[in-house]
Amino acid sequence: MRLNKLDWLWMPLLVMVGVVLVWSLSSATWAPRLPTPTKTLQDSRLYILEPFAKRGEQDQGILRFTWYSLVLVAKGYVIAILVGTPLGFLLGMSKLFSKGFDPLIQILRPVSPLAWLPLGLILFGRLESAALFTIAICSMWPTVLNTAMGVRAIPQDYLNVGRVLRLSRWDMLGKIMIPAALPYMFTGYRLSLGLAWLVIVAAEMLTGAPGVGGFLWQEYNSDIPAHIILCILTIGLVGFVLDRLMSVVENRLRAA
């Protein structure tokens, strides 16, 4: 097929039109409970046009809900990074440490957020703490593994430069090891942020905290399917934007 300069624009548009068509057809035929695209738009109008409105605890503009979710994600994500980065450094620097912790990490990594949340509730009691615990422990692993990989990939030459200069332990870390591993660390941070955002919905659905995830679950219970679709689209778009932002930072670091 011949490539066109505007492929980037009309190809995605074509795919979206296709999806809307399949969606319309589905709601007209085999999925009668699925609202049509126009119905979805109509039902969601209020939430989109007044994105920051607050009419009640569980009835707020979609961006206001998004903001609540982002704040919760940010908190959990910061915990994940603060715990995950040093852990990654230890894994990367010490073979012994790596041998000891690797199996544990491989076992904990695939555990679903739905499984962590009840444990968080038992450990911390409070809903928000349990949600933070879940976000942090689920999103930590890419940071841990990429940081460890980045530390292992530091060229011996850079370390030799530091050794000849007799840099102190902290200078070695701050002036050579961290800058050298930073591109890898940021890849980890980007993947972790994606996971944290993925987990938020599960956490909010279970805790009922106000946010996009909580709203989604509530609207399912109130049988307003249009709002479920609205939430899904919002979650997807926000996740996409977050990933783009992080990869901009990441690329700048790689270019440096």
Next chain:
Amino acid sequence: MPQEDTVDEHLLIMRGVSKGFVQGGRRIEVLADLNLTIHTGELVAIVGSSGSGKSTLVSLIAGLQTPDSGTIEFAAKPVSGPGPERGVVFQNYSLLPWLSVTDNIALAVNSVFPQWSTAERQEYVHKFIQMVNLSHAAHKRPSELSGGMRQRVSLARTLAIKPRLLLLDEPLSALDALTRAVLQQEIARICADEKITGLLITNDIDEALLLADRVIPLTAGPKATLGPSFVVDLPRPRDASVLFHTPEFRELRTKVMTHLLEMRHSTHASAKPARPLPSVIPVHERWRPVPKEAVSDQPSDVKFFAPKG
């Protein structure tokens, strides 16, 4: 400014140094029974072919690796680890890619002379950037520089920490011939101006004779060891274009080269004789008309065969 060095007649003494590695379950002796003395103020060049363990030798003197046997003494004290008094210019420059030229040198200066004021250090860093003619590129990152410029930065960084012994580990081997010639002149100038005691590792006899006071051949590894030293008493400053045509230079060059080749023969005396290549006779197939569509721009059919025995 750092104080003048107290004069040590023997700055570096290596006695019976050996070093080997285990690779794939087999132990490989890289250096065997190596003896070397470097006096303060002289520039010694060690010439050897690639793979003879030259870089290992530098790592041992720098203290980045420890010898399996033998002793290395620097300034009358055994070498126990790396330190700024033995500055290394690495073959692959080893500049930190996230720092500018200035910052790469400043990192070294700040960590070796923490007692100086910020202004003093800045001026000092600037002086060394000027010394290697890189003032115009002071704010560039290593990735924006050519190989020659990177090696200048690396040289400036190492000179700036005022090492008592400058270790040059094949500093120019990755550069093109012209850049190499220019940098050789600069190294010669800087070494003379700064009265540097140095050890130059190289695979280039001309380079060694151009820069050094003494040239020592290193036999091909494994079990590489040093040969006798050849004193280079050619007048300075040495201009490559003139020097290379003088009979004194040619005579020295021949001596060193002959020695390197002889040592090579003696180490490889037990090796299998070189296998003769099979004699190959090209055979042309008889010309025959070719259908038009089969004609391509491939060369005509030429087949080779090796006669048996």
